[in-house]
Amino acid sequence: MFQLLQIELYKIFKRPRTYIAFAVISAIILLVQIALKFGGEEYVDLMMTGAKETFDIPVHQILNGYLVCFIILNLLLIHVPILVALIAGDVVAGEANMGTLRLLVSKPVSRVQLLAVKFLASSFYTIVLLIWVAVLALLVSIFLFGTNQLVVARKDEYDIISTSDVLWRYGAAFIFAGLGLITVAALAFMFSVFADNSVGPIVATVCVIIVFTILTQLQIPFYDQTIKPYLFTTHMLGWKGFFYVRGEEGVTIEGSIEHFSQIIKSAFILVGYTAVFLTIAFWYFNKKNILS
Amino acid sequence: MRYLFVLAGILFVTHKTRAQSAEALVQKVKAKFEKIHDYEADATLKTNVSFIKAPISNVRILYNKPDQLKIINKNGISFIPKGSVNMNFGGVLINNSDYDVIDAGKDGDGLRIVKLLPKTDTADIVLSTLYIDEKNLLIKKSKTTTKENGTYELGMTYGKYAEYGLPDKTVFSFNIKDYKLPKGVTLDYDEGLKKNEEPSKNKKGRVEITYTNYVINKG
Numbered sequence: 410m411f412q413l414l415q416i417e418l419y420k421i422f423k424r425p426r427t428y429i430a431f432a433v434i435s436a437i438i439l440l441v442q443i444a445l446k447f448g449g450e451e452y453v454d455l456m457m458t459g460a461k462e463t464f465d466i467p468v469h470q471i472l473n474g475y476l477v478c479f480i481i482l483n484l485l486l487i488h489v490p491i492l493v494a495l496i497a498g499d500v501v502a503g504e505a506n507m508g509t510l511r512l513l514v515s516k517p518v519s520r521v522q523l524l525a526v527k528f529l530a531s532s533f534y535t536i537v538l539l540i541w542v543a544v545l546a547l548l549v550s551i552f553l554f555g556t557n558q559l560v561v562a563r564k565d566e567y568d569i570i571s572t573s574d575v576l577w578r579y580g581a582a583f584i585f586a587g588l589g590l591i592t593v594a595a596l597a598f599m600f601s602v603f604a605d606n607s608v609g610p611i612v613a614t615v616c617v618i619i620v621f622t623i624l625t626q627l628q629i630p631f632y633d634q635t636i637k638p639y640l641f642t643t644h645m646l647g648w649k650g651f652f653y654v655r656g657e658e659g660v661t662i663e664g665s666i667e668h669f670s671q672i673i674k675s676a677f678i679l680v681g682y683t684a685v686f687l688t689i690a691f692w693y694f695n696k697k698n699i700l701s
Numbered sequence: 702m703r704y705l706f707v708l709a710g711i712l713f714v715t716h717k718t719r720a721q722s723a724e725a726l727v728q729k730v731k732a733k734f735e736k737i738h739d740y741e742a743d744a745t746l747k748t749n750v751s752f753i754k755a756p757i758s759n760v761r762i763l764y765n766k767p768d769q770l771k772i773i774n775k776n777g778i779s780f781i782p783k784g785s786v787n788m789n790f791g792g793v794l795i796n797n798s799d800y801d802v803i804d805a806g807k808d809g810d811g812l813r814i815v816k817l818l819p820k821t822d823t824a825d826i827v828l829s830t831l832y833i834d835e836k837n838l839l840i841k842k843s844k845t846t847t848k849e850n851g852t853y854e855l856g857m858t859y860g861k862y863a864e865y866g867l868p869d870k871t872v873f874s875f876n877i878k879d880y881k882l883p884k885g886v887t888l889d890y891d892e893g894l895k896k897n898e899e900p901s902k903n904k905k906g907r908v909e910i911t912y913t914n915y916v917i918n919k920g
Contacts, residue, residue: 459752463877463906464780469777558756558778569755569778656754659907660747663756 410522421496423618428446429533430492431541434485438545441481442553445472449554456562458619474551474572475559475575479652481546486648487588490593490618492538497531497597498610501694511699524694526599528687535590543583561652568654574663585676589645592679593618595686596641602690602697618642641682647675723804723815727831730838733866739765740867740917746772746779750877753780762910772910782848782875782908799824808832812841816911825849839866851876862915870911877906 421427445452449472457466501524504510514520559575561568570578594618600610621642624632637643650672655665666672742762748755758779763771772781799821805814812832819826825847832842840861846852853875860869 458911460780462783463750463783463875466780467774470774513726566752566754567780569753571756571777574756636895653752657756659749659753661754661756 410526411588413518413522413526413529414529414533417500417526419433421500421530421534422593422624427496430495430538433492434538434542435487435545437488438481438542438549441484442477442550445477445480446553449477449566457560457567457637459562460567470557471560471561472554473557474547475553475556475572475579477550478547478579479561481550481585482542482582482648485498485542485546486589486645487622489538489542490645491615492591492595493531493535493590493593494611494614494618496534497594499607500527500531500598501601502604502607502610503601504512505699514699519689520695524602524691528595529689531594531598536587537589538592539583543579557651563653568652568656569661570652570654571661571663574654574661578651582651584618585648585651585672586645588676588679589641589648592641592645592683592686595690599693602694606698611620641679644675644678647672647679650675663693704787723813724802725738725815726813726833726835726838727802727815730831730840730866733838733864735755736918737764737766737865737867739763739920740865740915741919742867742915743913745911745913746774747909747911749904749909750780752877755780758912762912765773771880782853782873782906799886800829805830810841837863839863862917865915865917867915867917868912870909873908873910874905875908877904 450468453468453471453646454461454466455478457468457471460466501510504513513523514522521645556572556575558572559570561570593614595612597614600613604610620641624636624644625640625642650668651666653667655662717774740762741764744760744762746758746760756777758774758777760772760774760779763769763773772779800817800819800897803816803818805816808814811830813835815831815833817829817831827846827848829846830844831840833839834841837859839857841857843855844852845855853873855874856872857868858870859867862891
């Protein structure tokens with residue numbers, strides 16, 4: 410099994426297109442960092458609109474590595490799923506397209522094992538991509554902007570989080586984001602099992618993500634109550650919940666999370682979606698008549 | 702008729718004496734505060750505002766005569782209310798020649814109420830009311846209404862620096878308004894939990910500063 414996984418990982422990481430995602434992410438993050446380095450104070454000023462009537466705002470202190478990372482994750486974690494789909498959508502359909510899938514299933518390895526290894530390899534790629542995001546978005550931002558307390562601007566309040574209370578939240582947020590991206594990988598993987606070339610599954614996954622994301626972002630009460638709670642894209646944003654803190658008489662409670670149960674619920678929903686996508690994929694692949 | 706004139710005369714003289722007494726009291730408090738040219742103090746700052754959750758911060762407070770007050774938080778972020786210079790009540794007192802002093806009697810705690818009204822229309826302060834402990838020459842409370850930044854209230858508790866008129870603790874209250882930022886600006890997300898939405902209205906915010914030590918007149 411481990412040897413099979415190594416082979417699958419070798420296949421993924423020897424292809425140049427695998428590194429397109431890393432290059433794209435690096436470019437986006439660096440562009441955002443450069444933009445915030447030279448125009449970040451204006452952005453923070455806009456972000457603090459609600460408080461600056463009453464308070465003197467220490468803009469240069471608010472613009473620090475932790476905030477820059479938070480901004481980058483907000484911008485990026487909507488788009489990373491598309492990059493995940495590039496690989497996970499190709500992992501089975503690509504073999505079918507090249508005519509190697511039939512050869513693979515003729516080996517003395519069960520279809521379940523084969524599919525499990527392919528999904529594990531896709532998930533591994535997803536995690537490596539996320540670690541790359543974390544390194545660039547968090548560590549490089551800290552290097553460029555330094556550290557201070559993190560100010561999270563919400564619709565109707567500002568949460569200020571102590572420096573010592575920030576890093577574990579990023580750790581938890583990245584783990585949660587990983588869960589969301591693995592759900593996307595499972596969706597693309599499921600489409601990949603149905604198809605005989607990789608374009609279809611990739612495009613289908615991207616379309617689903619775009620439509621669901623638009624529905625998630627729409628501020629229409631009808632959708633808020635009917636569709637949005639059931640979309641996995643809604644729950645993929647649950648990582649932000651780690652940055653919403655509880656307070657007592659206006660004082661932040663260190664280590665607290667405002668709606669922890671909501672995060673757990675979102676995590677379960679994502680795991681549920683992943684399980685459904687994988688069940689369908691395994692069920693279909695087991696009975697699939699592989700001709701190519 | 703003669704008695705009426707005598708009574709009116711007594712009332713006028715009494716009123717004049719009290720007014721002079723209030724001015725003298727302010728002068729005494731001012732004289733006490735004028736002993737301070739500058740000070741630095743370590744303090745903890747606690748913000749209690751409906752739309753802010755912030756940790757208690759350790760700050761350094763720097764004062765230079767007559768009204769330069771800086772609150773510095775080197776290790777964190779503190780939102781300092783605008784008009785916080787009014788936390789330094791000395792600013793008003795030192796320029797009190799620009800104000801008319803009105804005696805408003807005593808409050809329930811026996812504190813002398815003195816109102817300061819600016820003589821010119823251009824001053825930012827519209828009215829300042831001081832609640833003074835006559836015995837110890839300490840301002841225990843003040844209410845200041847400004848043109849730019851609304852009304853501020855200041856409550857002070859004194860300890861070992863009372864001889865300089867410097868408090869151990871100040872509670873600064875000010876008017877705040879609720880706000881809402883557009884979602885695109887805040888990067889917020891819907892957690893699926895609706896908050897109790899109250900209509901926007903004026904509320905009070907508080908900033909509490911507890912001083913741990915002062916270094917006075919060290920340049």
